[in-house]
Amino acid sequence: MESVYSYLPALILISPLVGFFINGVVLPLKYKGYAKTPANVAGGVATLFIFLSFLMGLKVFSSLQGMNSSAPAIMSYCFEWFNFGGLNIPFELRIDKLSGILVLIITGIGTLIHVYSTSYMHDEECVGRYFSYLNLFCFNMLLLVMGNNLPLLFFGWEGVGLCSYLLIGFWYTETEKANAGKKAFVVNRVGDLGFLIGMFLLFRELGTLTLTDINLLLQDAQVVAKIMPSVTLICVSLFVGATGKSAQMPLYVWLPDAMSGPTPVSALIHAATMVTAGVYMIARLHPLFSLSETALTLVAHVGAFTALFAGSIAIAQSDIKKVLAYSTVSQLGFMFLACGVGAYQTAVFHLMTHAFFKALLFLGSGSVIHACSGEQDMTKMGGLKKYLPHTHFTMLIGSLAISGIPFFSGFFSKDEILYSAIALPNGYSLLFIVGVLTAALTAFYTGRMMSLTFYGKERMSHDVKHHLHESPFLMTFPLYVLAALAAFGGFLGVPHLLGNFLGHMPHYLATWLDPVVPMKELPLVGIKLLLHEAVVMIGSSIIAIVSFGLGIKLFKSHLYLTDMLKGIKGFHVVLENKYFVDEFYDKTVIRFVKKLSELSAAIIDKLVIDGAVNGLGNGVRKVGSSLRILQTGDIQTYGLMMLFGLLALTALILKILM
């Protein structure tokens, strides 16, 4: 293990913070007010600083490649954060091959989304506020992936949660949107508690929270034996944290509501970066998770179930962003499924391709919404293909990628996950079948979304139709870049079978990640392996193509599933209302908490706390009013009292001296 100290990681981290400071403090002072900063200036500044980060990230990435060591890393030691007892937490940043990829995703996609936002948010009030939050988010996210100890990771973890809250509730004057922000924050808090508990337990067992030390210690058989009894508890606690941040069952409910934020925010935070933090955390701590079979099984099943569950909800949604939101939940479930069967590399691979195509789809939907004068309901769209050719083209690529149509990026990563779900020792047929079903659902609802939006009859109102326009260059440019990534990003991880056909093309990502996140050896070898791969690959491609085609074709003339199949009306209602999970939570958890808080408001607050405060005040007042008769205002009475006091003092002194 070799690590080089450099100032670059610190600069990468600080750059967006400088942007935040300029947009948050300097420009409002200059223009006298947040709302006054012009969009071009605010956006330009924010984009510049995140782009600087991206350039430095590229530099670090290329120097990582140049270092000839088994596990190269570039570190920055900034200062000692805190140090007491046996706990020493330095502010230390580390970019290795895993976090390097994440840094590039965050800053790269971040830059594109900043560019896009400059145009998308052009007519909004308070763009300065928007861009300062966006930069602050990037800072926190970079801290999350670069921090070399769990407290730093947690700092970033909380920071992105804060920025997510601020940006979801960006239009805070609308109660519903402000509430969505609050919901995200509160639900995340539940998960964070789990994360904290996991962190404390880990410290108790290992005595360190530094990631490199943890992974080093876990290579020691003695340490492993010592930690074994509590490892499942630790992993499950940490995973609870991950379910909150990465929107898994049962804490996924905040993500669909989070769509009330501006669309570029959904693309950056709620698709490409923040929600993948849980996956990153598990991949980062994979030596720990690998120790606990139980925890991994839990991760895999929660992931698989969430993937299927959210995927089925997505079929019946009519809001374009809600479809994408549930799709994100579902894809994150896929990543956890991969983590759970031990295919951490594959999870990171899917994280990357998902960042590409989901950011693309979100930005595309933003472009559609922009064109339709803020309309998000797909039942009021249709036939937009001829009005929005660029958006249609790029979104089609994104859809093909997410559906897993061969040779687009999603195909490779999803195929690898499906394959791992059955081939790896932890995987078994149920996980595989759920995965395949979800893949089919994914292709189906994506096809439906494309069909409802771009094909079929034009259902928008006359006014909207009149205003239809393709988005400006600043918005289509990021779309094309992301489309290229979504189309070709998968070739970083070509499976053995295709690699052999394409002239021994290696699995670049696997080779790259191997030192940090080693690939599990597949139990099969030789021709059996290839055969296995071929069956899964061909099968999943056929399923993807058929479902996608079905989705496109069926919904050209219909809007809902019920239009085609009368018998499933009840099922459709259940899906449309998201299995009534929100209502269920409302009836159970929320009502209970509200009752509890009402009770404590009535008893603890009213009687105990108010009683103490008011009692103290009343007591002081009573004492005062009985003492006020001493204050006669007559100077001679005061003189007499002074005389008595003096006599008493003299007597006291005499007594002491004698």
Next chain:
Amino acid sequence: MLTNEMLIQLLAAFLFSVGLLVVLLRRDTIMVLMGIELLLNSANLSLVAFSKSAMMIDGQMQVFFVITIAAAESAIGLSILVNLYRNFGSIKTQNATTLRG
């Protein structure tokens, strides 16, 4: 057996008591001021007597300061008294009780 010194000290104590009673009991502000003068001068008497018996000049030096301060004090006291009369229409102490709690 009472010596001269003790007699003088007793006289000073008597004068001090009279002054104190005047300050505390008389309602007329002018009388109060006069009582204060009596207090100061009884202390002066005591100081002078002690300094004579102890053969030290310090006590008599102190008396000069006390006389100076007494003069300043009565000047200020009298001006307060004038203001008191202007504001309350009387110089009785029981009328000037606006600071009563």
